[in-house]
Amino acid sequence: MNKKPMSVIAGIGAYLPDEVITSRNVDERLNNFHYLNVGDMLENITGVKERRYASDGMQASDLAVFAAREALKNSGHNPLDIETILYASCSRDLCEPATASIVQSKLGALNAKRVIDIANACSSFCSALEMMDALISTGKSTVGLVVSGERLSTVVNWNLKNPSELKTGFAALTLGDGGGAFILTENSKNENRGVVASHFFSDGREWPLSVVMGGGTISPRNNIEDTYFKCDSIRLNRLALKYIPDVIEHVLNMVGWKLKDLDLVVPHQVSYSVIKKIAKRFKYPMEKISVTLERYGNIGAASIPIALNEAIKEGRVGEGSRVLLAAGAAGFSAGAILIVL
16 A cells, blocks of 8 residues: 555445345246246346345335444444435435435434435445545545445336346346445544545446436336336446456556455455456455355445445454455446455
Protein backbone atom coordinates (compact mmCIF):
# COMPACT_ATOMS: atom_id res chain seq x y z
CA MET A 1 0.00 0.00 0.00
CA ASN A 2 1.60 3.24 -1.15
CA LYS A 3 -0.39 5.52 1.15
CA LYS A 4 -2.85 5.16 3.98
CA PRO A 5 -6.52 5.11 2.96
CA MET A 6 -8.56 8.20 3.68
CA SER A 7 -11.68 6.26 4.67
CA VAL A 8 -12.16 3.28 6.98
CA ILE A 9 -14.92 0.67 6.91
CA ALA A 10 -16.13 0.98 10.48
CA GLY A 11 -18.99 -1.51 10.35
CA ILE A 12 -20.68 -4.02 8.04
CA GLY A 13 -24.21 -5.36 8.24
CA ALA A 14 -26.58 -7.61 6.30
CA TYR A 15 -30.16 -8.81 6.39
CA LEU A 16 -31.81 -11.86 4.83
CA PRO A 17 -35.56 -12.59 4.92
CA ASP A 18 -36.78 -15.84 6.44
CA GLU A 19 -38.71 -17.39 3.54
CA VAL A 20 -36.63 -19.89 1.57
CA ILE A 21 -37.54 -20.61 -2.07
CA THR A 22 -36.05 -23.92 -3.20
CA SER A 23 -35.66 -25.42 -6.65
CA ARG A 24 -38.78 -27.48 -5.97
CA ASN A 25 -40.70 -24.28 -5.16
CA VAL A 26 -39.55 -22.82 -8.48
CA ASP A 27 -41.05 -25.77 -10.36
CA GLU A 28 -44.28 -25.46 -8.36
CA ARG A 29 -44.63 -21.79 -9.33
CA LEU A 30 -43.83 -22.29 -13.02
CA ASN A 31 -47.17 -23.78 -13.98
CA ASN A 32 -46.36 -24.00 -17.69
CA PHE A 33 -43.03 -25.84 -17.40
CA HIS A 34 -43.46 -28.71 -14.92
CA TYR A 35 -42.08 -31.18 -17.45
CA LEU A 36 -38.72 -29.39 -17.72
CA ASN A 37 -37.61 -29.54 -14.07
CA VAL A 38 -36.43 -25.93 -14.32
CA GLY A 39 -35.27 -25.97 -10.70
CA ASP A 40 -32.75 -28.69 -11.49
CA MET A 41 -31.66 -26.78 -14.59
CA LEU A 42 -31.03 -23.69 -12.45
CA GLU A 43 -28.93 -25.66 -10.01
CA ASN A 44 -26.86 -27.31 -12.76
CA ILE A 45 -26.27 -24.14 -14.78
CA THR A 46 -25.89 -21.47 -12.07
CA GLY A 47 -25.35 -23.33 -8.80
CA VAL A 48 -28.35 -21.63 -7.16
CA LYS A 49 -30.33 -24.04 -4.97
CA GLU A 50 -32.15 -21.59 -2.71
CA ARG A 51 -33.01 -17.93 -2.50
CA ARG A 52 -34.74 -15.76 0.13
CA TYR A 53 -37.95 -13.83 -0.48
CA ALA A 54 -39.22 -10.95 1.61
CA SER A 55 -42.76 -11.04 2.99
CA ASP A 56 -45.60 -9.14 1.34
CA GLY A 57 -45.56 -5.49 2.29
CA MET A 58 -41.82 -5.36 2.96
CA GLN A 59 -40.12 -2.76 0.79
CA ALA A 60 -36.58 -2.51 -0.54
CA SER A 61 -35.97 0.32 1.95
CA ASP A 62 -36.95 -1.98 4.85
CA LEU A 63 -34.32 -4.53 3.81
CA ALA A 64 -31.76 -1.73 3.58
CA VAL A 65 -32.67 -0.35 7.01
CA PHE A 66 -32.32 -3.76 8.71
CA ALA A 67 -28.82 -4.10 7.25
CA ALA A 68 -27.94 -0.51 8.13
CA ARG A 69 -28.90 -1.01 11.76
CA GLU A 70 -26.55 -3.98 12.03
CA ALA A 71 -23.73 -2.03 10.37
CA LEU A 72 -24.29 0.88 12.77
CA LYS A 73 -24.20 -1.46 15.75
CA ASN A 74 -20.97 -3.02 14.56
CA SER A 75 -19.43 0.41 13.97
CA GLY A 76 -20.33 1.91 17.32
CA HIS A 77 -22.22 4.76 15.64
CA ASN A 78 -25.87 5.76 15.80
CA PRO A 79 -28.17 7.02 13.02
CA LEU A 80 -27.71 10.67 13.94
CA ASP A 81 -23.95 10.37 13.24
CA ILE A 82 -24.58 9.69 9.54
CA GLU A 83 -23.85 12.66 7.27
CA THR A 84 -24.31 10.97 3.88
CA ILE A 85 -26.52 8.12 2.67
CA LEU A 86 -25.81 6.45 -0.66
CA TYR A 87 -28.53 3.93 -1.47
CA ALA A 88 -27.11 1.48 -4.02
CA SER A 89 -29.52 -1.02 -5.49
CA CYS A 90 -31.37 -2.43 -8.47
CA SER A 91 -34.56 -2.12 -6.40
CA ARG A 92 -36.25 1.10 -5.38
CA ASP A 93 -39.44 1.70 -3.44
CA LEU A 94 -40.72 4.05 -6.16
CA CYS A 95 -39.43 6.14 -9.07
CA GLU A 96 -39.36 9.38 -7.08
CA PRO A 97 -38.13 10.48 -4.63
CA ALA A 98 -34.83 8.73 -4.00
CA THR A 99 -35.19 5.59 -1.89
CA ALA A 100 -32.26 7.02 0.09
CA SER A 101 -34.73 9.56 1.45
CA ILE A 102 -37.04 6.79 2.65
CA VAL A 103 -34.09 4.97 4.23
CA GLN A 104 -33.15 8.20 6.00
CA SER A 105 -36.65 8.55 7.40
CA LYS A 106 -37.03 4.92 8.52
CA LEU A 107 -33.53 4.78 9.99
CA GLY A 108 -33.84 8.11 11.78
CA ALA A 109 -30.66 9.46 10.19
CA LEU A 110 -32.02 13.00 10.29
CA ASN A 111 -28.62 14.73 10.32
CA ALA A 112 -27.69 13.36 6.88
CA LYS A 113 -27.31 16.23 4.40
CA ARG A 114 -26.75 14.13 1.28
CA VAL A 115 -29.19 11.31 0.47
CA ILE A 116 -28.61 9.91 -3.01
CA ASP A 117 -29.60 6.84 -5.04
CA ILE A 118 -26.79 5.19 -7.00
CA ALA A 119 -28.23 3.10 -9.84
CA ASN A 120 -25.65 0.97 -11.62
CA ALA A 121 -27.40 -2.41 -11.66
CA CYS A 122 -25.49 -5.10 -9.73
CA SER A 123 -22.38 -2.88 -9.61
CA SER A 124 -24.30 -0.25 -7.63
CA PHE A 125 -22.81 -1.10 -4.24
CA CYS A 126 -19.23 -1.00 -5.48
CA SER A 127 -19.91 2.25 -7.35
CA ALA A 128 -21.40 3.81 -4.23
CA LEU A 129 -18.51 2.57 -2.09
CA GLU A 130 -16.04 4.33 -4.40
CA MET A 131 -18.12 7.52 -4.30
CA MET A 132 -18.41 7.50 -0.51
CA ASP A 133 -14.66 7.04 -0.22
CA ALA A 134 -14.21 10.05 -2.50
CA LEU A 135 -16.59 12.17 -0.40
CA ILE A 136 -14.72 11.29 2.77
CA SER A 137 -11.30 11.71 1.16
CA THR A 138 -12.19 15.24 0.04
CA GLY A 139 -13.60 16.26 3.41
CA LYS A 140 -17.22 16.39 2.20
CA SER A 141 -18.33 13.83 4.79
CA THR A 142 -16.95 12.13 7.89
CA VAL A 143 -19.50 9.34 8.51
CA GLY A 144 -21.30 7.76 5.57
CA LEU A 145 -23.73 4.91 4.99
CA VAL A 146 -23.53 2.83 1.81
CA VAL A 147 -26.58 0.60 1.79
CA SER A 148 -28.48 -1.70 -0.53
CA GLY A 149 -31.95 -3.18 -0.24
CA GLU A 150 -32.90 -5.65 -2.96
CA ARG A 151 -36.52 -6.82 -3.36
CA LEU A 152 -35.81 -8.60 -6.64
CA SER A 153 -38.54 -11.18 -6.13
CA THR A 154 -40.95 -8.52 -7.43
CA VAL A 155 -39.47 -8.62 -10.95
CA VAL A 156 -39.70 -12.41 -11.41
CA ASN A 157 -42.26 -13.51 -14.00
CA TRP A 158 -43.84 -16.81 -12.91
CA ASN A 159 -46.24 -16.85 -15.85
CA LEU A 160 -43.74 -17.60 -18.60
CA LYS A 161 -45.71 -18.91 -21.56
CA ASN A 162 -43.23 -20.42 -24.04
CA PRO A 163 -39.57 -21.44 -24.44
CA SER A 164 -38.62 -17.99 -25.72
CA GLU A 165 -39.99 -16.33 -22.58
CA LEU A 166 -38.32 -18.97 -20.42
CA LYS A 167 -34.98 -18.15 -22.04
CA THR A 168 -35.17 -14.42 -21.25
CA GLY A 169 -36.81 -14.99 -17.87
CA PHE A 170 -34.46 -17.78 -16.74
CA ALA A 171 -31.95 -15.54 -14.94
CA ALA A 172 -34.73 -13.92 -12.93
CA LEU A 173 -35.44 -17.30 -11.33
CA THR A 174 -32.08 -17.06 -9.51
CA LEU A 175 -32.92 -13.72 -7.90
CA GLY A 176 -33.41 -13.25 -4.17
CA ASP A 177 -34.06 -10.54 -1.60
CA GLY A 178 -31.80 -9.06 1.06
CA GLY A 179 -29.91 -6.05 2.30
CA GLY A 180 -26.27 -5.08 2.87
CA ALA A 181 -24.57 -2.05 4.37
CA PHE A 182 -21.20 -0.46 5.13
CA ILE A 183 -20.50 2.40 7.52
CA LEU A 184 -17.49 4.42 6.32
CA THR A 185 -15.68 6.98 8.45
CA GLU A 186 -12.70 9.26 7.99
CA ASN A 187 -9.32 7.71 8.79
CA SER A 188 -8.68 9.99 11.74
CA LYS A 189 -6.38 7.46 13.43
CA ASN A 190 -4.18 7.14 10.33
CA GLU A 191 -4.79 3.39 10.11
CA ASN A 192 -3.49 1.07 7.41
CA ARG A 193 -6.96 -0.13 6.48
CA GLY A 194 -9.94 1.05 4.48
CA VAL A 195 -10.62 1.57 0.77
CA VAL A 196 -7.27 1.16 -0.98
CA ALA A 197 -8.03 1.40 -4.72
CA SER A 198 -10.80 0.94 -7.27
CA HIS A 199 -11.21 0.55 -11.01
CA PHE A 200 -14.30 0.41 -13.22
CA PHE A 201 -15.23 -0.34 -16.83
CA SER A 202 -18.40 0.26 -18.84
CA ASP A 203 -19.68 -0.38 -22.35
CA GLY A 204 -23.11 1.22 -22.59
CA ARG A 205 -23.73 -0.30 -26.01
CA GLU A 206 -24.64 -3.54 -24.24
CA TRP A 207 -27.49 -2.10 -22.15
CA PRO A 208 -30.28 -4.06 -23.92
CA LEU A 209 -28.92 -7.41 -22.70
CA SER A 210 -30.39 -7.18 -19.20
CA VAL A 211 -33.40 -4.98 -18.51
CA VAL A 212 -36.50 -4.09 -16.57
CA MET A 213 -38.16 -1.84 -19.13
CA GLY A 214 -41.04 -0.47 -17.09
CA GLY A 215 -41.04 2.70 -15.02
CA GLY A 216 -38.91 4.90 -17.27
CA THR A 217 -39.75 7.03 -20.27
CA ILE A 218 -39.46 4.07 -22.67
CA SER A 219 -42.33 2.25 -20.99
CA PRO A 220 -43.86 4.47 -18.33
CA ARG A 221 -47.13 2.56 -17.79
CA ASN A 222 -49.75 0.00 -18.81
CA ASN A 223 -47.50 -2.87 -19.97
CA ILE A 224 -47.21 -5.51 -17.26
CA GLU A 225 -44.61 -7.50 -19.23
CA ASP A 226 -42.18 -4.58 -18.98
CA THR A 227 -42.17 -4.80 -15.19
CA TYR A 228 -40.33 -8.14 -15.27
CA PHE A 229 -36.58 -8.77 -15.45
CA LYS A 230 -35.38 -10.10 -18.81
CA CYS A 231 -31.82 -11.10 -19.58
CA ASP A 232 -29.60 -12.59 -22.27
CA SER A 233 -27.65 -14.61 -19.72
CA ILE A 234 -25.26 -16.24 -22.16
CA ARG A 235 -24.10 -12.97 -23.69
CA LEU A 236 -23.88 -11.23 -20.31
CA ASN A 237 -21.78 -14.02 -18.82
CA ARG A 238 -19.41 -13.85 -21.79
CA LEU A 239 -18.91 -10.14 -21.16
CA ALA A 240 -18.25 -10.85 -17.48
CA LEU A 241 -15.58 -13.41 -18.37
CA LYS A 242 -14.02 -10.95 -20.81
CA TYR A 243 -13.92 -7.79 -18.69
CA ILE A 244 -13.93 -8.69 -14.99
CA PRO A 245 -10.41 -10.23 -15.11
CA ASP A 246 -9.16 -7.00 -16.73
CA VAL A 247 -10.50 -4.75 -13.98
CA ILE A 248 -9.11 -7.12 -11.34
CA GLU A 249 -5.65 -7.03 -12.89
CA HIS A 250 -5.80 -3.26 -13.26
CA VAL A 251 -6.75 -2.51 -9.66
CA LEU A 252 -4.08 -4.89 -8.34
CA ASN A 253 -1.45 -3.21 -10.51
CA MET A 254 -2.51 0.20 -9.18
CA VAL A 255 -1.13 -0.69 -5.74
CA GLY A 256 1.44 -3.34 -6.67
CA TRP A 257 -0.43 -6.26 -5.13
CA LYS A 258 -0.63 -9.82 -6.40
CA LEU A 259 -3.64 -12.11 -6.07
CA LYS A 260 -1.65 -14.22 -3.62
CA ASP A 261 -1.53 -11.16 -1.35
CA LEU A 262 -5.32 -11.30 -0.91
CA ASP A 263 -7.02 -13.02 2.00
CA LEU A 264 -10.40 -13.18 0.28
CA VAL A 265 -12.18 -12.38 -2.99
CA VAL A 266 -15.85 -11.41 -2.80
CA PRO A 267 -17.48 -11.54 -6.24
CA HIS A 268 -20.97 -10.63 -7.33
CA GLN A 269 -23.08 -13.76 -6.91
CA VAL A 270 -24.59 -14.56 -10.31
CA SER A 271 -23.21 -17.93 -11.47
CA TYR A 272 -20.90 -20.47 -9.87
CA SER A 273 -19.49 -21.42 -13.27
CA VAL A 274 -18.50 -17.81 -14.00
CA ILE A 275 -16.81 -17.46 -10.61
CA LYS A 276 -14.99 -20.76 -11.08
CA LYS A 277 -13.79 -19.88 -14.60
CA ILE A 278 -12.37 -16.53 -13.46
CA ALA A 279 -10.68 -18.20 -10.48
CA LYS A 280 -9.19 -20.83 -12.80
CA ARG A 281 -7.83 -18.15 -15.12
CA PHE A 282 -5.94 -16.57 -12.21
CA LYS A 283 -5.13 -19.94 -10.60
CA TYR A 284 -6.78 -18.58 -7.47
CA PRO A 285 -8.09 -21.12 -4.91
CA MET A 286 -11.87 -21.36 -4.61
CA GLU A 287 -11.57 -21.74 -0.84
CA LYS A 288 -10.43 -18.10 -0.69
CA ILE A 289 -13.57 -16.87 -2.47
CA SER A 290 -16.80 -16.09 -0.64
CA VAL A 291 -19.61 -17.84 -2.53
CA THR A 292 -23.15 -17.56 -1.16
CA LEU A 293 -25.28 -17.99 -4.30
CA GLU A 294 -26.05 -21.63 -3.55
CA ARG A 295 -28.05 -20.54 -0.45
CA TYR A 296 -29.16 -17.01 -1.33
CA GLY A 297 -29.13 -16.74 -5.12
CA ASN A 298 -28.35 -13.48 -6.89
CA ILE A 299 -29.26 -10.61 -4.54
CA GLY A 300 -28.23 -7.92 -7.01
CA ALA A 301 -26.13 -5.11 -5.57
CA ALA A 302 -26.57 -6.48 -2.04
CA SER A 303 -24.77 -9.72 -2.98
CA ILE A 304 -21.27 -8.42 -2.24
CA PRO A 305 -21.86 -6.89 1.22
CA ILE A 306 -23.90 -9.96 2.22
CA ALA A 307 -21.16 -12.35 1.06
CA LEU A 308 -18.47 -10.34 2.88
CA ASN A 309 -20.57 -10.21 6.03
CA GLU A 310 -20.95 -14.00 5.89
CA ALA A 311 -17.18 -14.46 5.57
CA ILE A 312 -16.56 -12.21 8.57
CA LYS A 313 -19.10 -14.09 10.70
CA GLU A 314 -17.50 -17.38 9.67
CA GLY A 315 -14.10 -16.08 10.83
CA ARG A 316 -12.56 -16.32 7.38
CA VAL A 317 -11.41 -12.69 7.50
CA GLY A 318 -11.12 -9.97 10.13
CA GLU A 319 -9.45 -6.65 10.84
CA GLY A 320 -6.37 -6.24 8.67
CA SER A 321 -7.48 -8.75 6.02
CA ARG A 322 -6.94 -7.79 2.39
CA VAL A 323 -10.11 -8.24 0.37
CA LEU A 324 -11.03 -7.77 -3.30
CA LEU A 325 -14.62 -6.91 -4.22
CA ALA A 326 -15.44 -7.67 -7.86
CA ALA A 327 -18.69 -7.03 -9.73
CA GLY A 328 -20.15 -7.39 -13.19
CA ALA A 329 -23.51 -5.93 -14.10
CA ALA A 330 -26.08 -5.02 -16.71
CA GLY A 331 -25.08 -2.02 -18.72
CA PHE A 332 -22.52 -3.65 -19.29
CA SER A 333 -20.29 -2.60 -16.40
CA ALA A 334 -17.59 -4.14 -14.28
CA GLY A 335 -15.70 -2.97 -11.23
CA ALA A 336 -13.15 -4.03 -8.64
CA ILE A 337 -12.28 -2.50 -5.28
CA LEU A 338 -9.45 -3.37 -2.90
CA ILE A 339 -10.11 -2.90 0.79
CA VAL A 340 -8.33 -3.68 4.03
CA LEU A 341 -10.79 -4.56 6.79
